[in-house]
Amino acid sequence: MKDETSHPGRITEIRDQVRDPERVSLFIDGEFRIGLPRIAVAERNLRIGQILTEEDLAELESVDEASRAINQTLRLLGYRPRSSSEISSRLRRNGFSEPAIQSAIERMVEYGYVDDQDFARFWVENRQQHRPRGRRMLESELRQRGVSPDLIDQAIDEADIDEYGAARELAIKQMDRYRGLEPDVWRRRMAGFLQRRGYGWNVVRQVLDELERNDDDG
Template identity: 40%
Template sequence: MAEEVLSRFEEVGLIDDSAFAEAWVESRHHGRGLARRALAQELRTKGVDSSLIDEAVSQLDSEQEEATARELVARKLRATRGLDRDKRLRRLAGMLARKGYPEGMALRVVRQALEEEGEDTEFLGEGSL
C-alpha cells in the first residue's frame, strides 16, 4: 500500500528528488556558502541518489564556488584582525574547509585576501596550515 501511494505521488510530481536536490544546492550554497563537496555530502545523508547529486552540484562551477569562498573570507577577515598572520590563515582556511572547499582553493583565496590587506604572505608555502 505504501509503495503504491509513493509511486502515485511520484507520478503526479509530489515527490521529485531531482528538483529537491537542485533546490537544496541553490539554497545551501547561497544561504550558507557551502561548496560542492559539502552539498553532495548533505544530499547523500538525505538519501538522494548519487546520479541526482552529481547533476545537482554540477550547476555550480568552480568560478561560482571560488567567488563564494572570496565573499566568505571577506566577511570573516575583519574578525581576525589583530591576530598573527599564521593564525589568521589557519582560521580562515579552516572555515572554508569546514564548508567543503578544496584545500588548494581555500589557501589561494585566503592568501590573496591577506595580501590585499597588506599581510606578508611570501613565506606561506602552498601547503601551509
C-alpha cells in the first residue's frame, strides 16, 4: 500500500469483529468501509493513520471476496466432497465474482481439498455402498456434476462394479412389490425399475430371465 497526498481516506480504526475473531473491520475517516481477514491486514501491514487510494481499497475488496469464497467452499466441503464444477456453480449462484471463484478453487486444489478424480471415486464408491446404480446412471450423475469423461471412465473402471450382481440384488428386494402381477406386466415394471437406475438392457434381461426361472422352479 502506498501513502498518497491525494487520497480517499485514512485508516482511523482497525476493530476486531465480535462474531468472527479471524476478521477485523476497517474504518476510513471514522466510518466503516470493509471487513477483512486478520491475516490480510498483517500481510499488507495495514495500520492506523495509513492513507489508502481507491485502487488500494479495490484490491482489499477483492482480497476479502476471495477469502469469503474460500470460507464458503470449506463449509460446502464440510457436508461432502464436491467437484470443482459444483463449487463454482454454488459460489456463482451466491454472487461471487469469477476472479474470486477461481481464486477459491485454485487454493482448494493446492491444499488438496478439491480433486475431481478423488471426487469421482468417492461418488462411485458411495453409490455402490448405499444406493447402487448402473454404469449409465453413474456416468450421468458425474457429468451433471461437471466431471470430465476421462475421469468418469477411470473411476467406474477402477471400481470394477458387478452390475449383474447389483441389479439382481435390487430386483430381489423389489420382488414383493410386484408379486401377483401378470408375467408380462411384472417383467415390464421390473425392467423399467432397473433401467431407471442405470442398468443396460443386457444386464436387465439376464436378471429378469434368472428371476423368472427361479420363480418357475419354485
